[in-house]
Amino acid sequence: MIPMVDLKTQYLDLKSEIDSAVLGVLGATQFILGPNVKLLESEIGEHLGVPHALSCGSGTDALHLAMRAADIGPGDEVITTAFTFIATAEAIAYVGATPVFVDIDPVTFNIDPGGLVAAITPRTKAVVVVHLFGLPCPLDVVESVCIDNNLVLIEDCAQSFGARHNGRMTGTVGLLGCFSFFPSKNLGGCGDGGMVTTPDADLAQKILSLRNHGSHVRYYHDSIGYNSRLDEIQAAILRVKLKHLERFNRERQRVARAYNKALHGLAIQVPFEQPNSSHVFHQYTILCEDRSKIIDSLTKAEIASAIYYPVPLHRQKALGESFRSLSLPHTEWVTERCLSLPIFPEMSQSQVDRVAEVISAAIR
Ligand SMILES: *Cc1c(COP(=O)(O)O)cnc(C)c1O
Numbered sequence: 001m002i003p004m005v006d007l008k009t010q011y012l013d014l015k016s017e018i019d020s021a022v023l024g025v026l027g028a029t030q031f032i033l034g035p036n037v038k039l040l041e042s043e044i045g046e047h048l049g050v051p052h053a054l055s056c057g058s059g060t061d062a063l064h065l066a067m068r069a070a071d072i073g074p075g076d077e078v079i080t081t082a083f084t085f086i087a088t089a090e091a092i093a094y095v096g097a098t099p100v101f102v103d104i105d106p107v108t109f110n111i112d113p114g115g116l117v118a119a120i121t122p123r124t125k126a127v128v129v130v131h132l133f134g135l136p137c138p139l140d141v142v143e144s145v146c147i148d149n150n151l152v153l154i155e156d157c158a159q160s161f162g163a164r165h166n167g168r169m170t171g172t173v174g175l176l177g178c179f180s181f182f183p184s185k186n187l188g189g190c191g192d193g194g195m196v197t198t199p200d201a202d203l204a205q206k207i208l209s210l211r212n213h214g215s216h217v218r219y220y221h222d223s224i225g226y227n228s229r230l231d232e233i234q235a236a237i238l239r240v241k242l243k244h245l246e247r248f249n250r251e252r253q254r255v256a257r258a259y260n261k262a263l264h265g266l267a268i269q270v271p272f273e274q275p276n277s278s279h280v281f282h283q284y285t286i287l288c289e290d291r292s293k294i295i296d297s298l299t300k301a302e303i304a305s306a307i308y309y310p311v312p313l314h315r316q317k318a319l320g321e322s323f324r325s326l327s328l329p330h331t332e333w334v335t336e337r338c339l340s341l342p343i344f345p346e347m348s349q350s351q352v353d354r355v356a357e358v359i360s361a362a363i364r
Pocket residue numbers: 058059060061084085087088130156158159179180181182192193194
């Protein structure tokens with residue numbers, strides 16, 4: 001059995017460190033906004049090289065808080081892509097703004113800068129880019145488009161913790177960066193969690209207030225906020241895992257290179273990489289014509305695989321009828337051919353070889 005991610009092996013590798021971190025919190029009994037939350041925020045701020053890093057309840061909340069802090073609301077258009085997890089668009093909908101979906105580059109799976117420029121209208125207020133599967137989007141180009149058009153740039157970094165583009169970490173280029181600590185993410189906790197990063201001190205203060213019932217001083221509320229705090233136990237666990245994150249990402253890159261080599265010569269497209277960008281391989285996603293055949297063979301061989309994402313956001317029932325006539329050819333084309341293979345830092349060469357062997361037999 002080869003799973004998509006092997007959280008058990010990772011826990012057992014770090015068991016003594018994680019167990020003592022958790023027991024430390026249980027002993028200290030400061031469960032909400034305790035010292036580990038503060039320390040994690042400063043450690044991540046330093047790790048990424050960003051002045052403010054504020055934790056919250058989930059990656060979805062991070063996106064929602066970012067929208068609120070940037071004063072995005074009804075009447076505003078927010079440009080993003082449809083080949084992503086629903087949370088990217090949910091956050092736009094939560095604040096009453098209008099999502100505007102543009103097509104992706106079918107090779108990188110990230111936003112197509114030409115489509116972005118063409119979608120800008122006088123109502124456009126912000127752009128949410130997703131660094132999908134761990135590959136940074138063309139941040140330099142997107143950043144200058146946003147500056148030229150006075151748009152707020154928000155980065156959805158849920159899948160890209162530690163990825164760099166031209167030397168800059170994802171989450172440090174936009175006005176706001178949003179991270180998820182969902183257990184399977186590159187930096188994953190043992191439950192839900194998220195973080196917002198920003199270079200702007202005023203926005204940081206707004207996020208701090210919004211995540212804690214719109215309050216800076218207890219029982220004095222300046223705005224309607226939320227209960228969206230990172231749990232102290234999660235913060236303690238994440239501090240342990242942060243120390244190992246660069247190694248985890250290097251191991252993911254090792255697995256990806258091993259896949260590239262083992263799948264070489266087969267009629268499939270392996271993930272795109274660029275010399276000036278580091279891909280942190282949250283997913284290793286291939287494009288193939290024989291997808292159902294490959295999935296069947298993998299399933300028979302007890303190897304997991306997953307389709308991220310089977311339905312693009314402009315075809316999701318939740319987003320209503322408004323996108324019925326919208327066509328995003330590259331997004332739709334990729335949706336029909338994408339297949340994500342098992343990848344995790346602890347994956348062995350023989351596991352990679354086994355997956356490749358089954359795929360190769362399925363195609364031939
Ligand atoms: C996981 C994910 C989110 C949401 O994060 P949660 O912590 O699960 O709320 C948002 N965007 C993308 C692209 C994701 O992969």
